[in-house]
Amino acid sequence: MxxxxxxxxxxxxxxxxxxxxxxxxxxxxxxxxDLMKHNGWSGLIAYGDAEDNAFVTYSTNYSPRNRTALALIGQTGVPRLICWAGLRDIKREAALAWMEDVRMAGNLGETLRTWFKDAGIETGTVGLVDEGAMKPQVHDAVIGALTAGGLVAGNADAAIVDLMHRKRPRELVVVRRAAEILGKTVDTLAESWRSGASVTDAVLAAEGTAFANAAQDARTLFSIDGGRTLRPFDRPLEERAERFVVYAAVRYQGYWAEGFVTLSQRRNAIQKAATEAIERMIAVARPGTVGDDLARAIAPAVEGFAPHAALTGSLAHGIGLSLHEAPNLAPGDPGSMVAEGTYSLTVGLSRGTLQHAFASAMISLAGGKTEVLWRAP
Amino acid sequence: MVEQSRIKWVQDEMARHGVELFAAFTASGHNMGATNSTRVLSGFKNMGDSCVLLEADGERTVIVSPSWDAERAREQAPGCNVIASDDLAGAVIKAANRHGRTRKIGVDGLSTLAHRTVAPIRAEWGDRMVPMNGAMQRAGARKTPDEIRIAREVAAMAEKIFDRLLEVARPGMPEYELASDLYRYSKALGADDNFLLMASSQMPKGPRPPGRRILAKGDLILGEISPGADGHFVQICRTAVLGPINEVQQRNHDILWESMQAGLAAGAAGNTVAHVANMMNEAVAKHGFSEYCRPPYMRVRGHGLGSVSSLPGDIGTDNEMVLEEGMTFVMHPNQFLPGGGYMMVGEPVVITQTCAEPLTTRFSKLTSIPV
Structure with a gap:
């Protein structure tokens, strides 16, 4: 989200x-x-910023907090990390990465030309990761440096997405911990809400639990109109929601966990339908499952309800170093689940303007079975 | 709250540039040091990338993403047409073409968006695009009396957040827990964001992200506390010691406070930013620390604050911008000095005819937290 x-x-x-x-x-x-060799790439240039930095984090552990970064990967050796930080701050930023080769961006064209030389990149194609997310001045500098060096830009997105889709064993350990923190976050939210807390107090208590459990980031959206619309915190609200729909996301050591929860004194038909639909999705989730399979599985449970507008048709998607990783699993979409993949499943339903409900779960398909990492209470 | 004078200012700029439409873009990645054009022109704080299209006659269309954020936009941007879409570029192009595809379009902020969004807009508008980069920054350079009042309120909020730090920081507490507490406290006070840099160490070299470090007796706790509310960021810079303050720490802090006072006195309208920075550096240099008045021991002597306008920019010796009455920024002689480590001292200020006037009511002083 x-x-x-x-x-x-x-x-x-x-x-x-x-x-x-x-x-x-x-x-x-x-x-x-290995992927570079297979694709004939002389190097990789990966872009990341504070909003999305999946492959930069994957290869360097560096998640920019408010600026931009490039991970430069040659055919051998460790990556070079380029940070948009000045002389005072570069050591501080470098301490966030696992390797030592961390440099200031400076004149980016020059910086890239130095790297081409150091990495022995003289000809061929350099794969670009997240080229589309680059800010124009970064994009212009990257393309300019490649052109000046007689190099060609290639699109490495699909190959890298594929590499990152299957989670490595140690990634799964961290994803499980992120899901655990999400669970504690949502438990705090539910306890606060049951104890009569205002919308703001409940959400802030939940975020506090996430941070107290060493989350790197915590985000929330909530509804004050029974789930019809979602909003971020923008001012304190004293009111208490009778039917409280909240989306929470936490990031731990780079890895995200997310989910929706619908809290109410009495579970009504639409809420039951959303919960049943989630269980049906979990039941059919396996390597090869596509969006149409999920849609078919939930159809009996959601009959008579419309999909909630906020989900724009999506039923599930990959999750990991990005909050929304490929594949997106919506009816008609070609992407499918794979073994060792981790997924966020969400059902959002509406009936008219008054009835709305969300339910979520996070699963992994590791070790030949479906492991539920977290499910909405 | 939308300042109508800003809209009028931009309309005059449009006429000067000969454009019939002005497109101001704001990225989803919020920036404490940047203008949020969408908020300034419409009142709406965007979640995704957004754009405001301003017609020569003053009609405003705010285009927001994601599509499901439409209702919040309608609430916060009264008087504007609202279009919500998951394809910002497509929606902007379509809305701009409403009156034909020949009009000249003044553009500001497009380069803050991602290449995938920028490319189709550049391709469609081509030669019709007239760069008006920085127009929104200049429009907001001098804050209105109402905006200065809000900035004072947000400064008071920042002071309360520092009080909270003094109240809850204790040995044994992880840094991230303290940072989280302050963040949530600032939200409870009404801040919708906070650029909070803090660090704890016995002899810090500079601010760093809060981590798992456990606060210990003798740590200097640095806080760059920067809440944002009602579309205005304000920053205060403070230093506290977990335990008694030693002589060197107090001496170093006093030097930085002297630097601050030199900056306040030099910050009269008509002087340049460079003059202010030089006066601040001289106050430190006269104690024999001139070699520390440069990176990596410091960065700048302050900087502008978003979301209306971050002019006059960084307070550095190379910034020749002339200060104007009503400009606001944070003045901070934050730096490392030998023996005491990096310290933070800083106040948000407004430029007057005679000096830079602090917006805070209680100025930075080195504070001991009893342990």
Missing amino acids: RTMQPVTVFGSYMLDEEQIPPDEFELRVTAAQ
Whole structure:
């Protein structure tokens, strides 16, 4: 879900090498380099910013808090990280990465030309990751440097998405922890709401639980009209919602967990339908499952209800270093689940303008079985 | 709250540039040091990328993403046409073409968006696009009396957040827990965001992201506390010691406060930003620390604050911008000095005819937290 991006992210940000040791990053980079060989790429240039930094984080552990970064990967060796930080701050930023080769962006064209030389990149194609997300001045500098160096830009997105779709064992350990923190966050929300807390107090208590459990980031959206519309926090609200729909997302050591919860004194038909639909999706989730399979599975449970507008047709999607990873699993979409994938499942339903409900779960398809990482209470 | 004078200012700029339509873009990635054109022109704080199209006659169309955020936009942007879409570029192009495809379009802020959004707009508008980069920054350079009143209120909020830090920080607490507490407290006070830099260490070299470090007796706790509310960011910079303050720490803090006072005195309308920065540096240099008045021991002597306008920009010796009455920014001689570490001292200020006037009521002083 799109949430309000804060001006800076400030949860527990440092790499915990007990959870993700340097050798894990070495293995990831080696896998990316194998991919480069397979595709005939001389190098990879990956873009990341505070909003989305999946592959930059995957290869360097660096998630920019409010600026931009590039991960540069040659055919051998460790990546070079380029940070948009000045002389005072570069050491601080470098401390967030697992490897030592961290530099200031400076004149980006020059910086890239130096890297081409250091990495022995003289000819061929350089794969670009998240080219579409680059800010125009970064994009112009990257394309300019490639052109000046006689190099060609290639689109590496699909190959990298595929690489990151299957979660490595150590990634799964961290995703499980992120899901656990999500569970505690939602439990706090539910307890606060049951104790009569206002919308604001309940949401802030929930975010506090996420941060107290060492979350790197915590986001929420909530509804004050029974689930019809969702909103981010923009001012304190004293009111209490009788039917409280909340979306919560937490990030831990780079990995996201997310979900919707619908809280009410009495579960009505639409809420029961959403919950049943989630269970039906969990039951059919396996490698090869596509959006149409999920839609067929939930059809008997959701008959008579319309899909909620906020989900724009999506039933599930990959989740990991991005909140919304490929594949998107919606009716008609070609993407499918894979073994070792982690997925966020959500059903949002509406009937008329007064009845709305959401339910969610997070699953992994590791070890030949479906593991429910978290499900909405 | 939308300042009508800003709209009028932009309309005059449109006439000067010979454009019939003005497109001001704002990215979803909010920035404490940037103008939020959507908020300034419509009152709406965007969640996704957004754009406001301003016609020569003053008609405003706010285009927001994602599509499901339409209702909040209608609530917060009264008097504007609202279009909500998951394809911002497509929606902007369509809305701009409503009166034909020949009009000249003044553009500001497009480069803050992603290449995938920018490329189709550039392709469609081509030569019709007239760069008006920075127009919104300039429109808001001098804050109105109402905006200065709001900035004072947000500054008071920042002071309360520092009080909270003094109240809850204790040895044994992880940094991230303190940061989280302050963030939630600021939201409870009404801040919709907070650029909060903080760090704790016995001899810090600069601010760093809060981590798992456990606060310990003798730590300096640095706080760049920057709540945003009602479309205005304000920043205060404070330093506290977990335990007793030693002589060197107090001496260093006093030097930085002297630098601050030099900056306040130099910050009269008509002086340049560089003059202010030089006066602040001189106040530190006269104590024998001139070599520390440069990176990596410091960054700048302050900076502008968004969301209306971050002019006059960074308070540095290379900024020749002339200060104007009503400009607001944070003045902060934050830096490392030997023996005491990096310290933060800073106040948000408004430029007057005679000086830079703090918007805070209680100025930075080195504070001891009893342990």
